[in-house]
Amino acid sequence: MGKIMLSTQDTAIIPREWYNVVPDLPKQLPPPVDRDEKNSSIQLLNQILPKTILKQEFTFQRYTKIPEEVQEIYAQIGRPTPLFRAHGLEKALDYHGKILIKYEGATITGSHKINTAIPQAFYARDEGSTGVVTETGAGQWGTATTVAASLAGITSKIFMVKVSFNQKPLRKEIMELYGGEIVPSPSMETEFGRQLLAKVPEHPGTLGIAISEAVEYALEHDLKYMLGSVFNSVLTHQSVIGLESEKQLEILGEEPDVMIGCVGGGSNFGGFVFPLMKKFKETKIFASTASEVPKFTKGEYKYDYVDTAKTLPSIKMYTLGSDFVPEKIYAGGLRYHGAAPSISMLVNSGRIKSSDVTEDQVIDALKLFARTQGIVAAPESGHAIATAIEYVKANRDSKETILVNVSGHGLLDMSIFQR
């Protein structure tokens, strides 16, 4: 049998250390800053994040040991994830180079989000917290959080944007099944929520509001708040994607000429690309985003708030403005207005190229991928696949090896095809 599945799901491939790109960036990473002289949002992080996360966020070790227990849980949740050659897609595109897929949808929660949820929940537990709190929009992050908390033996509370809560009953279901407590946001459980509801009883909620509620709830109840993306510590945890890929490519004897991933906050992209960029210095790198959220092409590279509610610090990034209201695209995870500082820096320097793809391109890409590879990819990941297809069409004779990170499966998001 040919080498079609380039991965060996051998736990020896699971990295023992996370990789942090910051010491290897060409320039210094602009740190998170406070905008408000009275209430330091960085100080706030201090109160709501596990100490270990804060350390990882602000002190930049190139390598950080992954706790043994987290390594074991990584194995349990499906790491290493497969890296395989997409023969079916190559054939359908009549491409004579290679298309390799790293597939994070093979984790038990169906996306890369679990890679950072696990250490965050375990650190919280280790530091004596009885539970974690976070917000979720589309639901992927909330799902990962509930699983991680249950595996750590602590509680989880998820503020879910009310409109999603109502539209996606299955997401609520799965999070509850995983032992989480799900609250539609705005809720009556926080001061912030109560005030909002007093003014607008039927408020549909936003991610910004949900963040504010989660942070307030964490503060009030002495729980830890979980970071879903954007932050450097999250990208560091996600480096398992790229580190595994590196070993898998080595086993296979392949070197990527092109690397492609999708960018919401940037965590799957950074986690995938950074460890590989260190080794494969000449690769072309594409960050795929939604045309409806053209952060790199229409956004500005500047300090901006992480969240709409301006509760969390400002960071220097490509941003469409923290009050940017994206179109209601199906790829909920790509609606974020900004992108992680490290990725933004490299897009700004030109090292990373960006590619906006349309909803139609994505749907076509998802269909083609499903029919040729048998995988229903997440709508977010569909962007990376669409960018890869576009690249192949424009470079048909290049015979390059294209490595694509498919960040999740789309089994719980199939309603997007009902149009």
Next chain:
Amino acid sequence: MGKIMLSTQDTAIIPREWYNVVPDLPKQLPPPVDRDEKNSSIQLLNQILPKTILKQEFTFQRYTKIPEEVQEIYAQIGRPTPLFRAHGLEKALDYHGKILIKYEGATITGSHKINTAIPQAFYARDEGSTGVVTETGAGQWGTATTVAASLAGITSKIFMVKVSFNQKPLRKEIMELYGGEIVPSPSMETEFGRQLLAKVPEHPGTLGIAISEAVEYALEHDLKYMLGSVFNSVLTHQSVIGLESEKQLEILGEEPDVMIGCVGGGSNFGGFVFPLMKKFKETKIFASTASEVPKFTKGEYKYDYVDTAKTLPSIKMYTLGSDFVPEKIYAGGLRYHGAAPSISMLVNSGRIKSSDVTEDQVIDALKLFARTQGIVAAPESGHAIATAIEYVKANRDSKETILVNVSGHGLLDMSIFQR
């Protein structure tokens, strides 16, 4: 790191031959028979099944070579699937033996069904068919069929029981995404369907009707019909589950004392248990079924029709009667009235024990499994888990090694928790 994930997703583990239990059964397998002297249903199989499937069904080689191409596709769809130790579950149950899980939910379509769909579709294509037809109730089998057909580059048409079609729009969605054509049954596309609808325009459909329509459609359009379970050739294809497990156990140095799987038609159970039974002669074996479909405890061991419509042959099996109408349980895949002849024979001889579990036990088991292992198992597989939990509770001090086949994930069936 400890050996928590006992699998290596090393394609070397994918078997090169399927195993057929028949030559190793203690008694001779009663063959499928015709009941109708005029219309031979066995002759019918001859017209609608690929020749290679018929060969495998009726000539009993112990080992059959898996075509190279099928081996490659097996790798692509996620084989070998993981075999891991369920530390979390063990801890929650305070069990001091080992619980090992073979997890078929890790395939791209989320269940073992793909293991047989692939060879059936590829044989059909090899024999010049342009497409395949089958029926589906809950949707797992239809989904596997559409993927397999797309990967083989042929069409697929699925007759889906109308009531499921209406209740499970996502199932229709995913099958279409995979390139299948989905028709609610009864339909106007067959004589059988048209006659039914003329009499009962609002007919909700049954699996029996869908089978009849699929068979008629295959005959009329010179397409191949795909067998979802029950038949011996299907169990043979499913032997990849047990054969992989055998190698994985060897790598781990483990020997199962108890093996547990769920039984609908018996394909995941037989595929899992038979290859292992050959090596581990002393293991206790439990077939888990739904209390609502107590085929082994309340059924009779006799010749009965495979399908309600009596289109396919009669086989000797435990059966509740081919016209048995099961309660509307959520585990759609376990509603079948009978079970594969080989399994039935061994239940009859006492080699395989059976265990009926209730809906409540299953829901509790699924919740516990989700929270301790992070996996949302399929409702069908929840039966196997529930039986394992029951066994552990009754044999707390045995320290036995219990190997459970979890046949699928339940991500597309979560509506069952909405009660």
Next chain:
Amino acid sequence: MAFLTCQFSRGEILLKPLILYFTADYPSTEILKSFLEAVDPDVVKYVEIGIPESNPLYDGPTIKATHSLALKNYKPNHLAEYTGILGRKGIPAFALSYYEKFNKLGSGYATFLKDAGFSGVIIPDLLTDYSEESDRIIPEIEEIFSFIPFFNPATPDGLINAVSSLTGSWIYYGLQPSTGIDIPFDLEEVSRRILDLLPGREINFGFGIRTTGQIGEILSLGSSGVAIGSLLVQYLNDKDLEGFRKFQESVKEVCASAE
């Protein structure tokens, strides 16, 4: 072709390739007798006579149909007439009978068959549906006359070894689970299995053999003989004695051409 021999000697015995199957009293006693008279002892080794049955479960549709008609004509005392004709040609006759009769009559039924002139009996459903009885009944039958084991590709290895060791007779190996239906199979694979399991035994193949070409192929693979059943029904239905004779001739030719 490795070896093909229609008449060959094993030790002292000259073996012939063909085994014919007829259902007793089908289509009528007289017609069947005329066919038995036409049996050619130069190519026919044994004749099987099926005892009519209301539910011949493991027969295919063609043979099944003969049973329901034969039941109407069947008289036990006809059997001796059939075996008599064959005996005069020096061809041993074997009865094919479902287990139900043994169940009712015990080994007395075997004595009856022996007295009717049969050299032995084949019980097609014994191993499938009554295998727990086989340890008891086979030795009882063997005290009286030959028990002919009937195996098919679905018979487990263990059972083949156990049952064949209870008898020294020839073995009937069905190529398919049911006769008269074209289920595709890999002749070489299926044959090799039984020959490997029981080296040195006389094994005759049957079920689903349709053409003289197939007969040649089966023999070339090492089988001792070939049983033909459904293929004869058309001749019987048409009272086509001439066709039947030609068929026997053609089998001889297949053998001759290959020798």
Next chain:
Amino acid sequence: MAFLTCQFSRGEILLKPLILYFTADYPSTEILKSFLEAVDPDVVKYVEIGIPESNPLYDGPTIKATHSLALKNYKPNHLAEYTGILGRKGIPAFALSYYEKFNKLGSGYATFLKDAGFSGVIIPDLLTDYSEESDRIIPEIEEIFSFIPFFNPATPDGLINAVSSLTGSWIYYGLQPSTGIDIPFDLEEVSRRILDLLPGREINFGFGIRTTGQIGEILSLGSSGVAIGSLLVQYLNDKDLEGFRKFQESVKEVCASAE
């Protein structure tokens, strides 16, 4: 503790551990002058004077607050008064100024600072926000006086090596990305990194140092000195000269007790 030394000699030079940071004209010119008069040359190595800024992005909330107030009092000609007081004690003064001023005034701004009595300048946002300018501006500044590289744990290795090779001066290493906020960090890890990258260089640590205990620890890890800023603001606000003097004494004691 491996080694702890507050006053130690490297080659010929006697080194003292403490570096103090003040924002110019905060809380008033007079109060600041009285504090500078109280600086103890036995323990204070350098003094940094921050040039008030409307948006001191990389300062923490405590220092940020001093800037907005200081801006109201600030007059460029006060600077020479401050450096004068320090000069009389033999303590070199270094200006801390954001890049914007260099952007506007070019290297003339460096000349101005030099003329105001400073021995060098620290530009906290240069490497973060204007690193493409650094290759050009650093040599220009070095022609005039010392450019003090400001690194922190977020500074990439490559940048640390490149920039420090452009100057022979001491190096300011911020333990945190922003001063005045308690972000937990592993002091040993963070220190080892810079000491390993730049062996033999004078590296002074700053940002987020809160207690005299921490000072001892940092020195024991091999740092050449410790910069203190936010910690002093309380003394300034309270005009607590006595407290300030005691603080300097306590640092001496930490050192003495450990020697």
